[in-house]
Amino acid sequence: MFGQERFAVSHQGERLGEVVYAHHNNMIKRGPGIDPLHQQNKADNIRLACNKIDGLLIHPGEVFSFWETVGKTSRRNGFKDGRVLINGRLTSGVGGGLCNLANTINLLILHSPLTITELHHHSDALGPDVNGQHVPYSAGTSVNYNFVDYRFRNDTDQTVQLCTWCEGDELMAELRSEHPFPYSYRLTEEGHHFHLETDGNYYRISKIYRETYERTTGKIVCRELSWDNHSRVMFDPTLIPQEQIK
DSSP, X not given: OOOOOEEOOOBOSSOOSEEEEEEEEESOOOSTTOOHXXXXXXXXXXXXXXXXXXXXXEXXXXXXXXXXXXXXXXXXXXXXXXXXXXXXXXXXXXXXXXXXXXXXHHHHHHTXXXXXXXXXXXXXXXXXXXXXXXXXXXXXXXXXXXXXXXXXXXXXXXXXXXXXXXXXXXXXXXXXXSSOOSEEEEEEEEEEEEEEOTTSOEEEEEEEXXXXXXXXXXXXXXXXXXXXXXXXXXXXXXXXXXXXXX
């Protein structure tokens, strides 16, 4: 009530003209030890949240708040039980799975000049990589109604727009702007591997860097460490590819 932040609240059905960055991923994980009902509920929860976010305009100086936009994750509001991470333990909770959506939005923002103002990392090793492919920041952004939020601020001179929707089991997301920004961004991962430590647990280890390029020349102007990743594996370690264990 007494905060100084101006939250983004206006929506527009028409898409802004410039795609800053787009990403999509499959919402349903399948494999040993994965509860298919929780996966389907996760997808349903994400669809509900996407409808709240899709088309949101973030004007200069405004802040996007995941929970200000999505609202309370209650059964009354249509949310279902899904997988949640509480105190380092995977369990069931209403609204579970929305971290997947927050992660995807975070990935968009990392490819833009927008300013992340609230971010809570959790393990990015909640499940095995699909087909052996690992996407940096594919998981690791925690949200928990209503005290663990994900927020970013538009410190640029133009309005941007978040577009989120689902096509079948695919989560689709775009960050759009009125005009092209002068810089483009890329995430790179170095030293990715798994390691068995003295506490008896396996950990996913890597360093994530964000690189900034001049759009017109392609020249790199900045390279910064975004995340020194050391995440405890939360899935069956026998599913870790042996060649990735060091």
